Amino acid sequence: MKPKTSAALSTQSMLQLDQQLCFALYSASLAMNKVYRTLLAKLRLTYPQYLVMLVLWERDALTVSEIGERLFLDSATLTPLLKRLEAAGLLDRVRSAEDERQVIISLTAEGRALKKQAGSVPSEVFCATGCEVDELLALKTQLNDLRERLANNS
Amino acid sequence: MKPKTSAALSTQSMLQLDQQLCFALYSASLAMNKVYRTLLAKLRLTYPQYLVMLVLWERDALTVSEIGERLFLDSATLTPLLKRLEAAGLLDRVRSAEDERQVIISLTAEGRALKKQAGSVPSEVFCATGCEVDELLALKTQLNDLRERLANNS
DNA sequence: TGCTATTTAATTGCAAGCTATATATTTTGC
DNA sequence: GCAAAATATATAGCTTGCAATTAAATAGCA
Numbered sequence: 001m002k003p004k005t006s007a008a009l010s011t012q013s014m015l016q017l018d019q020q021l022c023f024a025l026y027s028a029s030l031a032m033n034k035v036y037r038t039l040l041a042k043l044r045l046t047y048p049q050y051l052v053m054l055v056l057w058e059r060d061a062l063t064v065s066e067i068g069e070r071l072f073l074d075s076a077t078l079t080p081l082l083k084r085l086e087a088a089g090l091l092d093r094v095r096s097a098e099d100e101r102q103v104i105i106s107l108t109a110e111g112r113a114l115k116k117q118a119g120s121v122p123s124e125v126f127c128a129t130g131c132e133v134d135e136l137l138a139l140k141t142q143l144n145d146l147r148e149r150l151a152n153n154s
Numbered sequence: 155m156k157p158k159t160s161a162a163l164s165t166q167s168m169l170q171l172d173q174q175l176c177f178a179l180y181s182a183s184l185a186m187n188k189v190y191r192t193l194l195a196k197l198r199l200t201y202p203q204y205l206v207m208l209v210l211w212e213r214d215a216l217t218v219s220e221i222g223e224r225l226f227l228d229s230a231t232l233t234p235l236l237k238r239l240e241a242a243g244l245l246d247r248v249r250s251a252e253d254e255r256q257v258i259i260s261l262t263a264e265g266r267a268l269k270k271q272a273g274s275v276p277s278e279v280f281c282a283t284g285c286e287v288d289e290l291l292a293l294k295t296q297l298n299d300l301r302e303r304l305a306n307n308s
Numbered sequence: 309t310g311c312t313a314t315t316t317a318a319t320t321g322c323a324a325g326c327t328a329t330a331t332a333t334t335t336t337g338c
Numbered sequence: 339g340c341a342a343a344a345t346a347t348a349t350a351g352c353t354t355g356c357a358a359t360t361a362a363a364t365a366g367c368a
Contacts, residue, residue: 016276018276018277018279018280018283018290019208019276019279020294021283021285021290021293021294021297022186022190022279023205023225024293024294024297024298024301025179025182025183025186025293025297026183026186026187026201026205027225027226027301028179028183028297028298028300028301028304029179029180029182029183030226030325030326031226031300031301031304031305031308032176032179032180032300032304033180033325033326034304034305034308034326035304035307035308036176037326037327038308046353046354047180047354048353048354048355049353051177051180054173063316063317064316064317064318065315065316065317071177071181072181072184072185073354073355074317074355074356075316075317075318075319076317076318076319076320076355076356076357076358077354077355077356078317079317079318079319080318080319080353080354081353081354084353099315099316099363099364100316100362100363100364101315101316101317101362101363101364102315102316102317102363103316103317103318122170122172122173123172125172125173125176126172127307128303128304128307128308129172129175129300129303129304129307130303130307131175131300131303135296136172136175138296139175139178139179139293139296139297139300140174140175140178142289142292142293142296143175143178143179143182143293144178144182146182146185146186146283146285146293147178147181147182147185149282149283149284149285150182150185150186150188150189150282150283151185151188153189153281153282153283153284154185154188154189154192154282184355184356187355187356188355188356191356191357200323200324201324202323202324202325203323217346217347218346218347218348219345219346219347227324227325228325228326228347229346229347229348230325230326230327230328230347230348230349230350231324231325231326232347233347233348233349234323234324234348234349235323235324235325238323249347253333253334253345253346254332254333254334254346255332255333255334255345255346255347256333256345256346256347257346257347257348
């Protein structure tokens with residue numbers, strides 16, 4: 001099988017390639033989730049829960065939708081997840097006094113303390129990727145671009 | 155903010171980058187799923203169901219684990235999914251006569267017929283990605299490599 | 309003012325996806 | 339041949355993630 005230039009690719013193979021990309025994206029994402037599952041087990045967090053904690057460690061006392069904007073998730077996903085983190089004692093959910101439609105999410109002392117314990121996670125994930133920094137950077141940029149285009153065309 | 159070479163990246167920024175890559179992967183995957191949800195609605199298929207159908211359109215009469223090997227999914231995910239496809243009349247699940255532990259998954263006439271209707275999906279997804287073919291190819295390769303490394307290190 | 313439109317969260321119902329476990333069958337070792 | 343190990347699928351229980359809907363509060367405007 002000869003290598004082909006992009007000009008020589010048939011429409012058919014383009015379409016297959018496209019399917020292959022989507023599948024690669026899908027299965028890489030599942031594989032990443034599995035790695036995080038293992039690493040986050042000691043913190044008793046899932047990956048989406050960890051993402052919420054990362055957001056709050058960076059900036060505390062956000063509304064549900066402010067968290068959602070950063071993570072591209074809506075209240076249907078976040079509300080139950082935040083309730084579980086609240087039940088775990090990591091954060092508080094309080095109606096805003098100024099605008100009672102909003103719910104302010106604030107870390108508890110326990111939630112802030114967890115940041116230290118989570119300190120080793122990034123380097124462990126980095127090792128699991130087995131990537132060079134340049135590679136990570138390029139991939140990150142491409143995936144962000146792809147996400148934006150997909151979100152605009154759906 | 156000056157652009158940095160990889161040599162100049164601090165450990166801290168490397169770790170942040172790594173987190174950013176994982177989040178980019180996660181959210182791009184969700185965005186892709188949403189695009190497929192729209193496109194597959196007319197076929198009454200979800201994306202994982204579509205993947206199973208792609209596998210069977212390529213090669214019919216596979217066992218549950220043969221499908222699982224191709225999609226990196228196990229029976230806990232596949233059995234309920236296959237039951238739904240069976241209930242939709244797209245495939246049959248029959249215990250193998252030679253080895254009664256195995257279940258053979260075979261397309262029904264309706265399942266085979268759906269292939270034609272699905273013909274337009276790849277090009278529609280391709281448009282939604284807004285990518286050049288070269289870009290798709292590079293990304294696919296990188297994601298497959300990443301998936302493999304993550305799977306080996308978890 | 310009062311009434312409608314908008315915004316924010318929450319809820320419902322569904323399909324994945326995972327770990328851990330169970331069940332049935334086949335293979336292996338003696 | 340038979341008990342133990344291995345294999346294949348299924349099930350239970352949990353957490354996402356989503357579309358669609360609801361409930362409540364605020365904003366906007368005649």
